[in-house]
Amino acid sequence: MQKxxxxxxxxxxxxxxxxxxxxxxxxxxxxxxxxxxxxxPMIFHEFEPGRADLDIKxxxxxxxxxxxxxxxxxxxxxxxKKLPALFGTSLIFDIKTGAPxxxxxxxxITAYRTGAAGAIGAKYLARKDAKQLLVVGCGEIATFLIAxxxxxxxxxxxxxxxxxxxxxxxxxxxxxxxxxxxxLLNEAGVERHAAITAETAAEEAVRASDVILTATPSYEPLxxxxxxxxxxxxSCVGSDMTGKQEIDSSIFKNARIFGxxxxxxxxxxxxxxxxxxxxxxxxxxxxxxxxxxxxxxxNSEEEITIFDSTGIALQDLASAAVILKEAEKHxxxxxxxx
Amino acid sequence: MQKxxxxxxxxxxxxxxxxxxxxxxxxxxxxxxxxxxxxxPMIFHEFEPGRADLDIKxxxxxxxxxxxxxxxxxxxxxxxKKLPALFGTSLIFDIKTGAPxxxxxxxxITAYRTGAAGAIGAKYLARKDAKQLLVVGCGEIATFLIAxxxxxxxxxxxxxxxxxxxxxxxxxxxxxxxxxxxxLLNEAGVERHAAITAETAAEEAVRASDVILTATPSYEPLxxxxxxxxxxxxSCVGSDMTGKQEIDSSIFKNARIFGxxxxxxxxxxxxxxxxxxxxxxxxxxxxxxxxxxxxxxxNSEEEITIFDSTGIALQDLASAAVILKEAEKHxxxxxxxx
Numbered sequence: 001m002q003k004x005x006x007x008x009x010x011x012x013x014x015x016x017x018x019x020x021x022x023x024x025x026x027x028x029x030x031x032x033x034x035x036x037x038x039x040x041p042m043i044f045h046e047f048e049p050g051r052a053d054l055d056i057k058x059x060x061x062x063x064x065x066x067x068x069x070x071x072x073x074x075x076x077x078x079x080x081k082k083l084p085a086l087f088g089t090s091l092i093f094d095i096k097t098g099a100p101x102x103x104x105x106x107x108x109i110t111a112y113r114t115g116a117a118g119a120i121g122a123k124y125l126a127r128k129d130a131k132q133l134l135v136v137g138c139g140e141i142a143t144f145l146i147a148x149x150x151x152x153x154x155x156x157x158x159x160x161x162x163x164x165x166x167x168x169x170x171x172x173x174x175x176x177x178x179x180x181x182x183x184l185l186n187e188a189g190v191e192r193h194a195a196i197t198a199e200t201a202a203e204e205a206v207r208a209s210d211v212i213l214t215a216t217p218s219y220e221p222l223x224x225x226x227x228x229x230x231x232x233x234x235s236c237v238g239s240d241m242t243g244k245q246e247i248d249s250s251i252f253k254n255a256r257i258f259g260x261x262x263x264x265x266x267x268x269x270x271x272x273x274x275x276x277x278x279x280x281x282x283x284x285x286x287x288x289x290x291x292x293x294x295x296x297x298x299n300s301e302e303e304i305t306i307f308d309s310t311g312i313a314l315q316d317l318a319s320a321a322v323i324l325k326e327a328e329k330h331x332x333x334x335x336x337x338x
Numbered sequence: 339m340q341k342x343x344x345x346x347x348x349x350x351x352x353x354x355x356x357x358x359x360x361x362x363x364x365x366x367x368x369x370x371x372x373x374x375x376x377x378x379p380m381i382f383h384e385f386e387p388g389r390a391d392l393d394i395k396x397x398x399x400x401x402x403x404x405x406x407x408x409x410x411x412x413x414x415x416x417x418x419k420k421l422p423a424l425f426g427t428s429l430i431f432d433i434k435t436g437a438p439x440x441x442x443x444x445x446x447i448t449a450y451r452t453g454a455a456g457a458i459g460a461k462y463l464a465r466k467d468a469k470q471l472l473v474v475g476c477g478e479i480a481t482f483l484i485a486x487x488x489x490x491x492x493x494x495x496x497x498x499x500x501x502x503x504x505x506x507x508x509x510x511x512x513x514x515x516x517x518x519x520x521x522l523l524n525e526a527g528v529e530r531h532a533a534i535t536a537e538t539a540a541e542e543a544v545r546a547s548d549v550i551l552t553a554t555p556s557y558e559p560l561x562x563x564x565x566x567x568x569x570x571x572x573s574c575v576g577s578d579m580t581g582k583q584e585i586d587s588s589i590f591k592n593a594r595i596f597g598x599x600x601x602x603x604x605x606x607x608x609x610x611x612x613x614x615x616x617x618x619x620x621x622x623x624x625x626x627x628x629x630x631x632x633x634x635x636x637n638s639e640e641e642i643t644i645f646d647s648t649g650i651a652l653q654d655l656a657s658a659a660v661i662l663k664e665a666e667k668h669x670x671x672x673x674x675x676x
Contacts, residue, residue, distance in 0.1 A: 002425075004441065006342065006674035043378050043396060045405075047433070054436065056396060056407065058381060067383075069394065071407070071429065073436030081435065087340075089438040089676070091409065091429050095385070097419070098392065098411030100427040103342065103441055105676050336344035336672035338427070338443050 005102040007323065007333040012108045015326045018148050018188045021116035021319055028061065028318035029120070029260065029288035036062040037314045039261060044241075051076045059313035060095055064321035068092040070106045070313065092320050100338060102327075104320050113315040114237050115144025115184075117260065118213045121235035121307025123152035124290045125258065125297045130210035130233070133159045133194070136202075136223065136246065137216040138170045141237065143177050145213045147184035150194055153211065159196045160205045164222040167200035174198040203227045214238050214246040214270075223247040230302040236270035237309045247306075249274035255304040257283045258290060258297070260312050269310040283308075343440040345661065345671040350446045353664045356486050356526045359454040359657055366399065366656035367458070367598065367626035374400040375652045377599060382579075389414045397651035398433060402659035406430040408444045408651065430658050438676060440665075442658050451653040452575055453482025453522075455598065456551045459573035459645025461490035462628045463596065463635045468548035468571070471497045471532070474540075474561065474584065475554040476508045479575065481515050483551045485522035488532055491549065497534045498543045502560040505538035512536040541565045552576050552584040552608075561585040568640040574608035575647045585644075587612035593642040595621045596628060596635070598650050607648040621646075 007015075031037030043056040058069035070090045078085045088106030093099065122130075133149055133156045135142045146159055161177060163170040178196050185192050199205045206212065206227040216222060216238045223234075225248040234255075238246050252274040259265030262283050266275050274280055287307055290297040298305050327333050345353075369375030381394040396407035408428045416423045426444030431437065460468075471487055471494045473480045484497055499515060501508040516534050523530050537543045544550065544565040554560060554576045561572075563586040572593075576584050590612040597603030600621050604613050612618055625645055628635040636643050665671050 001346070001348075002443075004344065006344065006441075006676060008339070008675035010339075010675070038383075040381050040383055040394075041379065043381070045376075045378055045398070047398070052436065054405070056378075056394075058394060060383070060385070067392070069407075069409070071431070071438075073431065075436045078435055083435055083437065087431075087436045087438060089429065089431075091427065091441070093409070093411065093425075093427075097416055097421055098390065098413045098425050099421065100409075100425060100441075103344075103429070103438075103676070105340075334672065334674035336674060337346035337348070338344060338441070 002099055002338050003335050004100050004338040005327060005333045005335055007102060007104045007327055009105040009108055011327065011332045012105055012323055015323050015332060016108065016112055018112060018116060018151055018184055020322050021112040022119060022148060022152060024318035024322045025113055025116040025315045026120055026291055028314035029291055031061055031063055032314055033286065033288035033292055039313050057313040057316065059317060061314055061317045061321065062095065064318060065095045066092050066317055066321050067095050068317055068320065070316045072106065072110065090316055090320050092324065102324055104323065106316060109316060109319045111140055111144045113319045114141055114311060115148040117309040117315060118145045118235040118237045119148030119152040121287060121309060122149050122211050122233055124287065125305040125307055126153060126211045126233035127231050127301055130155065131157045132209045134205050134209035134212045135159065135161050136164065136212065136214040137238065138163045138173045138177060139215065141215040143180035143184060145215055146196065147181045149211065149213065150185065150192060151188060151190055156194045159194050160209065161198045162202050162205050164202045170198040171200060216246055217244065218246050219243050221245050221248045225250040228304065233305045235307045235309060239268065239270040240310055241268050242272065245273045246270060249277050249279045251304060252280045252306065255306045256298065257306045258285055258287050259283050259308040260287055260310055262286060264310045264312065265308040269308040271308045340437055340676050341673050342438050342676040343665060343671045343673055345440060345442045345665055347443040347446055349665065349670045350443055350661055353661050353670055354446065354450055356450060356454060356489055356522055358660050359450040360457060360486060360490060362656035362660045363451055363454040363653045364458055364629055366652035367629055369399055369401055370652055371624065371626035371630055377651050395651035395654065397655060399652055399655045399659065400433065402656060403433045404430050404655055404659050405433050406655055406658065408654045410448065428654055428658050430662065440662050442661065444654060447654055447657045449478055449482045451657045452479055452649060453486040455647040455653060456483045456573040456575045457486030457490040459625060459647060460487050460549050460571055462625065463643040463645055464491060464549045464571035465569050465639055468493065469495045470547045472543050472547035472550045473497065473499050474502065474550065474552040475576065476501045476511045476515060477553065479553040481518035481522060483553055484534065485519045487549065487551065488523065488530060489526060489528055494532045497532050498547065499536045500540050500543050502540045508536040509538065554584055555582065556584050557581050559583050559586045563588040566642065571643045573645045573647060577606065577608040578648055579606050580610065583611045584608060587615050587617045589642060590618045590644065593644045594636065595644045596623055596625050597621050597646040598625055598648055600624060602648045602650065603646040607646040609646045
């Protein structure tokens with residue numbers, strides 16, 4: 001009789017940390033370049049446009065000996081029923097036999113791996129002397145982006161949070177956000193040195209920042225080109241669907257541009273609109289090529305760099321694989337006959 | 339805390355019967371026509387061509403209030419490791435909220451719903467006076483096809499099993515196959531009246547049969563056109579991948595042709611080769627249109643009818659939904675936090 005391991009949200013929160021996520025996601029990007037990690041076609045289905053939709057991201061990761069998928073459903077009206085708007089569920093298989101291995105609540109995994117992705121972009125593309133980090137958006141992902149980037153860029157001295165839609169919201173939520181960042185750093189065993197503040201003036205915050213991470217569901221650019229200083233790095237993680245955009249298209253004009261998956265970036269990522277508008281003709285590469293050293297990331301201190309993180313199945317698979325190893329070692333989760 | 343139900347192979351074998359599968363699959367076909375059941379793009383991945391592959395079939399079924407997917411992996415070398423070559427796993431969600439509901443071992447579900455599909459084709463397209471059933475192939479699916487068709491066509495007096503590749507194999511396996519058919523009929527509460535025999539001469543068996551069900555993994559036609567008598571009905575369930583073929587292309591020439599999903603039939607089904615060879619230009623419809631009465635199935639006693647059953651996600655979803663209802667009622671499976 002075959003057995004399958006079920007890992008709940010709370011199991012995963014106990015087992016997973018940002019350093020584990022950062023290591024797993026870097027490995028996933030590298031395997032994508034090496035051809036030992038493959039992404040299968042994404043399925044996107046709208047139950048009711050703008051109200052309820054879903055995507056299925058799947059693929060295989062040979063070094064971790066897994067294949068699998070993640071289903072993420074978004075139901076905008078769920079919070080009225082006291083249910084989460086998002087549900088994420090991963091199903092993982094053994095690549096040696098095709099047997100099912102585990103079901104994981106992918107909600108926390110998505111937050112960790114998305115924070116890790118933005119921070120990896122900053123690690124490989126930001127200036128070495130970057131001192132100020134700006135996070136645009138003050139949802140849950142913002143806390144993961146901040147904590148992960150304070151791990152990958154320990155030289156950061158100041159972190160600023162802004163919310164261009166409702167500028168006061170970032171200020172109101174600051175204490176809650178800082179507590180969450182502290183918790184993520186604590187579980188990672190990392191001490192925080194950087195100050196974290198919230199500001200209401202987007203332009204000033206952008207002008208003063210070296211690294212800008214965007215994590216909003218915006219369909220209109222929130223960051224204007226004229227605010228952006230030479231040498232700024234952007235990791236954009238909010239755009240994951242046709243039509244979304246967080247930063248001015250013209251920022252792409254002379255930027256060095258990387259993505260997690262070129263074709264997905266051009267279809268649904270931050271790259272989509274400027275590419276379709278003809279602002280740039282091709283990405284400079286995928287982030288895995290920068291990590292592996294095949295392509296140079298940043299060429300100069302003045303260059304604008306952009307990492308378009310649309311979110312790929314391999315991040316989820318690599319995260320699930322490392323969580324599963326820990327769960328097996330420590331006996332977490334429910335084992336059920338299948 | 340959200341909970342998910344895990345149903346094992348043995349849970350499903352206890353809960354599911356062929357009459358339940360037949361009813362579920364008919365409803366699924368009807369919902370496909372009504373637009374309340376949708377099939378999402380199929381994912382097919384080859385790990386090693388001809389040695390290990392996988393498909394993911396997904397969709398939504400609004401009346402049953404579910405969406406979900408089934409992953410079927412095939413690893414040809416597994417039996418050497420004393421593992422099954424096929425693993426099937428279904429993940430089912432609540433369509434009202436997007437929350438995960440259940441994980442099911444889809445192995446037995448696939449066998450039941452495939453048997454049901456072939457039998458439904460025979461129910462709606464065979465002549466009312468059909469007396470002899472022929473099943474081509476003597477694998478596990480053959481037993482489900484026979485039992486299901488003896489339920490949907492109670493007038494059948496004789497069932498013949500042949501195996502054109504190794505003619506003796508059908509004779510050798512007869513006793514085992516009959517026992518399995520008996521078990522399936524017993525759990526369905528149906529008494530068997532039809533004799534079941536195995537024969538070695540394919541031509542004679544085809545000439546004498548009114549209803550022919552094919553369930554082989556063949557890439558070359560096994561049934562010759564000149565053997566086929568007027569009025570014969572075919573349900574072909576074996577072709578589910580590009581290049582497979584069980585019956586002569588020329589049988590399609592003047593036949594009335596139905597499928598479970600027109601585009602899938604033309605891509606990977608029994609229809610693929612004759613369609614690409616130009617033997618016919620279009621299917622006459624989908625089986626759901628015949629069930630609903632929108633299209634007449636058989637026009638005359640002399641007509642050859644063909645039902646190309648490629649296997650669609652809605653069959654699995656409808657089956658999972660009815661199994662889940664029973665499991666909830668009787669408390670089957672393991673409930674785990676997710």
